[in-house]
Amino acid sequence: MQYQPTYESVHSHPLPQWYQDAKFGIFIHWGLFSVPAWSPEQSEDIMTQMAADPNKAFANNPYAEWYLNTLRIPGSPTQAFHKKHYGDMPYEGFQASFEEQNRDLNVDTWAKLIQDAGAKYCVLVTKHHDGYTLWPTDTPNPFHADYFSKRDFVGELTNAITARGMKMGLYYSGVFDWTFKTDRPIDSMQGFLMHQDMPKEYTAYSLAHLNELIKEYKPSILWNDIAFPYGYNLNELFAYYYNTVTDGVINDRWSQIKVPQTEAEWIAFSQNAASGLGEMMHNNTTHYDFVTPEYTIYPDVKNYKWETTRAIGRSFGFNRTECGADYLTGHEVIDMLVKTVSRNGNLLLNFGPRADGTVPFEQVKPLLEVGAWLKVNGEAIYGTIPNEVPELADDHGHSVCFTKKDGAVYLIVLCSEGRRQITIRGFNLKDGQKVRMLGAGPITWRNEGADLVLDLPLI
Numbered sequence: 442m443q444y445q446p447t448y449e450s451v452h453s454h455p456l457p458q459w460y461q462d463a464k465f466g467i468f469i470h471w472g473l474f475s476v477p478a479w480s481p482e483q484s485e486d487i488m489t490q491m492a493a494d495p496n497k498a499f500a501n502n503p504y505a506e507w508y509l510n511t512l513r514i515p516g517s518p519t520q521a522f523h524k525k526h527y528g529d530m531p532y533e534g535f536q537a538s539f540e541e542q543n544r545d546l547n548v549d550t551w552a553k554l555i556q557d558a559g560a561k562y563c564v565l566v567t568k569h570h571d572g573y574t575l576w577p578t579d580t581p582n583p584f585h586a587d588y589f590s591k592r593d594f595v596g597e598l599t600n601a602i603t604a605r606g607m608k609m610g611l612y613y614s615g616v617f618d619w620t621f622k623t624d625r626p627i628d629s630m631q632g633f634l635m636h637q638d639m640p641k642e643y644t645a646y647s648l649a650h651l652n653e654l655i656k657e658y659k660p661s662i663l664w665n666d667i668a669f670p671y672g673y674n675l676n677e678l679f680a681y682y683y684n685t686v687t688d689g690v691i692n693d694r695w696s697q698i699k700v701p702q703t704e705a706e707w708i709a710f711s712q713n714a715a716s717g718l719g720e721m722m723h724n725n726t727t728h729y730d731f732v733t734p735e736y737t738i739y740p741d742v743k744n745y746k747w748e749t750t751r752a753i754g755r756s757f758g759f760n761r762t763e764c765g766a767d768y769l770t771g772h773e774v775i776d777m778l779v780k781t782v783s784r785n786g787n788l789l790l791n792f793g794p795r796a797d798g799t800v801p802f803e804q805v806k807p808l809l810e811v812g813a814w815l816k817v818n819g820e821a822i823y824g825t826i827p828n829e830v831p832e833l834a835d836d837h838g839h840s841v842c843f844t845k846k847d848g849a850v851y852l853i854v855l856c857s858e859g860r861r862q863i864t865i866r867g868f869n870l871k872d873g874q875k876v877r878m879l880g881a882g883p884i885t886w887r888n889e890g891a892d893l894v895l896d897l898p899l900i
Contacts, residue, residue, distance in 0.1 A: 444684050446677040452728045456746055457688040459608065460662075460730070462824040463561035464782050465815070466610070467808075468750060468791035469551065469598075470506050470566050470757035473573050475796040476535040476542070477527070480505040481518040482762040483755050488736045496629045505793070506758035508532070509571045509619050513626035532571065533585055539796050540591065546798035548594060552601035554792075554800060558808035559815030561823070563602045564610035564664050564789060567595050567654060572620035576657075580649040583642075584620045599658050610662025611654050615647055615669040615695065631707070637668050638700035644670040651678060659686050664733075668696040675727050692748070693729035731787075738777060742784050742827045749781055752791040753804045759793035768803045771810025772856075776840070778811065779853050782822055783831040783842040817880040821851035836864035836892075865893040 444450050483490075483503040490498035500517045502510070509532045511519035527534070555563050568574045573588055576595040582588040595611065602609040616637050627633050647670065654660060663682055669675060675695055682689055701707040731746040738749055753774070754763040769777075774790060781788045792804045815822060821844055828843035828850060835841050840855040854863055869888045870876070877883045878898060885896045 444680040446674060446680045448676055448728060451676050451679040451683060454683055454728075454730065456730050457690060459561075459688060460690050460787070461746065463608070464787050464822050464825075465558075465560045465778060465811075466562040466564060466748075466787060466789045467555045467558065467560045468564050468566075468612070468752075468757070468789050469794070470569065470752075470791055471794050471798070472506070472566065472569050472575065472758070473532065473535040473539050473571055474506045474508045474569070474758045475794065476538050477508055477523070478505055478759045478761045478795065479508065479519065479522055480511065480756055480760050480762065483767075486736045486751075486755050499626075499628050499632070503755040503760070504758065505756040505760040506566075506569050506571075508758075510626050513619075514628050533573075533588065536573065536588070542795075542797040543592075548598045548798070549601040551598065551794070551798075551800070552605050552607075554805065554808060555602070556605045556607065557812045559812040559819060560607065560790075562608035562610055562661065563598070564612050564662055565595065565598055566612045568614055568618075568650065570614045570617040570619055570667075572618045574650070576654075578650060578653060580646060580653065582620055583646070588620070595654070595658055599660075608661040609658070610664050610690075611658060611660040612664040612666060613647075613651055613654065614667065615651075615665040616667050618643060618647070621646075634698065634700055637670070637698055639670045641670075641672075644673055648673070648678065652681070655682050655685050659689075661686065661689055663689060663691050665692060665694050667694060668698060671697045671699045673697070679728055690730040691728065693727075693732045695727045695729065697727065733789075738780050739784050739786065742829075742831050743786070746785065746787075748787040748789050749777075750789040750791065751777075752793065753807060754793075757791045757793055759795050759801065763803075765803055769807055771807040771814070774807050774811050775814050776855050778822065779842045779855060780832070780840070782825065783827055783844055783853075785827045818853070820846075820879055821853055825851065833868055834866050836866065841865050841868075861897050863895045863897060864889070865895070867891055868893045 480503050481501050487498060487503055500514050508519060511517050512523050512532060514520065567576060572582055575590050576593050577591055578589050599609045616639060621639060621643050622636050625632060627636050679691060682691065731748050734747065734749050736751045739747065753769050754760065754767045756763065778788045792800055792808065794800050825844035825846040828845050831843055833841045835854055842853045842855065844851045852865065869891065870886060870893055875883065876886050876895065881898045884898060887894050
């Protein structure tokens with residue numbers, strides 16, 4: 442099918458089966474921000490902070506990849522840190538150190554880690570909000586000469602990922618580019634909106650980058666962040682993408698907001714539009730294949746495809762202030778993956794390498810633990826669909842999640858170590874039905890009233 446540059450045409454694009462079946466992907470945030478690798482030590486994720494106090498959250502942003510913006514906020518901890526360690530050096534001064542440190546990096550080590558984690562796809566940040574690109578773009582930054590990687594990390598990782606039988610996706614910051622916006626930082630929700638008021642020159646610049654990425658690397662996922670400049674017909678880009686990558690998918694972060702220009706317009710906007718960060722990033726007015734909540738798992742089954750994204754820690758980019766207790770354990774990631782899949786979602790879990798490309802052990806360990814679990818239990822994850830009831834509880838109060846595939850129903854008990862018997866509350870089997878434990882074989886069962894009792898083997 443040849444897609445046309447209209448909403449009706451691109452919206453007829455079916456969700457590819459590979460994406461529905463994949464369930465687990467890995468995000469990678471890596472760039473100049475990986476040199477300072479710093480944001481204030483935190484006890485809460487960004488969404489919790491935004492709900493409590495958006496203005497304070499921007500000044501104390503836990504995302505190390507937002508270093509440049511937080512550096513520009515007067516009195517911020519990042520500004521004090523930068524002054525102490527780097528003096529008056531501008532942010533772009535990190536480029537030389539970044540490129541020197543990663544000179545000998547073999548990105549196939551990332552691809553192997555992703556494969557060992559049991560992920561089926563990868564999404565690489567090609568340009569974050571700081572404007573630096575991880576490929577030698579033909580569309581250079583108009584404000585900073587040579588503000589791009591001389592090595593083609595996008596191409597290298599694409600080749601490494603696809604050679605290992607996985608799908609490759611590319612992230613791009615469509616509306617935020619802090620090399621174009623230097624008059625004020627994002628220090629409030631109003632500032633968040635104001636940074637979406639981009640000049641037409643930036644729209645052309647952003648489109649040139651996206652067209653390069655599509656043409657040269659043919660990504661299986663086109664993952665835009667935040668929004669896209671107002672006034673452009675995105676269906677043109679989407680049609681070009683689908684006609685180039687027939688089994689590609691597009692996320693939902695393509696909002697095109699006409700930013701208020703006068704006080705009266707601001708008042709009207711505030712009264713008639715939701716001002717939450719999530720509402721601004723996820724919109725229903727443009728086409729998308731899946732939605733992308735952040736640090737969020739939906740409580741129930743959705744009839745549309747979604748992908749929750751979060752880092753192993755609280756920052757997507759590597760943050761040197763995070764320690765062991767700040768990172769998810771393998772068990773916690775497995776819980777997230779299972780609950781997400783049982784509700785028709787995918788999990789896009791991020792790791793953030795150091796500037797030299799090495800991945801901290803605290804991030805590697807949970808990934809390998811998830812991979813080991815999926816080697817045994819992947820049958821209950823990959824290629825499944827949700828059950829009518831996604832979750833119940835056992836007699837110890839632990840979650841029991843459900844998935845289905847090929848006529849089988851999978852029960853995944855979250856936390857069953859050391860137990861020889863489990864009772865599933867409010868769930869029965871019919872006479873003659875068989876139960877087996879993945880990795881162990883058949884097990885005996887019985888109904889006791891409204892509950893199911895499973896006798897587990899000693900493994």
